[in-house]
Amino acid sequence: MSAQTDPILFEAICTPARSLGRRGMWLVAGAVLAASLLIGTVFALFGAWPVLGFTGLEAALVLGLMALHRRWSARSAEALLLTEGRLLIRRTDAKGRQEEVALDPYWARLRLEERPGRVSRLVLQQRQREVEVGRLLGEEQKRDLAGALQAALRRYREPAFDNPQLR
Structure with a gap:
């Protein structure tokens, strides 16, 4: 199955805070x-x-x-897409350049690194590869994203099967 036909299990779009309209x-x-x-x-x-x-x-x-x-x-944005086969991180920087990183969601681990006096880091790690996500977000938004992404990855790794014969 290709990535375009895989159902999206989780999607988050991170943009920088813009307080002035x-x-x-x-x-x-x-x-x-x-x-x-x-x-x-x-x-x-x-x-x-x-x-x-x-x-x-x-x-x-x-x-x-x-x-x-x-x-x-x-222009700056970061999109996180979790599908059946991969966890895709797609970034667009201020100059419009795009970067795309794909990880295997089964092996990807999420950790929130506390840094005293600074905004914490949200890191996805797969083997020796580390990717920081949510760079554009503040402290509260990073914690919300960490909770939601952690729950989505847990649901992906531990699916709940509904077998009517076992009811």
Whole structure:
């Protein structure tokens, strides 16, 4: 059976947190421009009119970097697919490059590595091969993903068969 016809037993799509929507982005842009204009006006009133250009450049740089980060984070994603024959990890980075890793789900082991003062690591291991998953997630989301993926792998390894003759 090919991977496309295998039923999907578990699927998780991880994306980076984006707390600002389109409206929030416009509000931040307005606040940055207003602050820049206010600072530039105060300095211009004191006779330091060249500061106007620098505050304008600074505002443009801040807004440009925010827009660039927003566009790059929109492209980043990680998909975890568990099918009958494999556990597929498909990543897309901020530049649009894709990477795909396939593991045998029967032998894949999941572990959550605690790291004091930092976000923990969620690692899938198969023999000597280790693959970190959930890089884009925060601490709580990693714990949720670990629980759900662990349960899916357990159901895969220990299927419950319903035999009507044994009822």
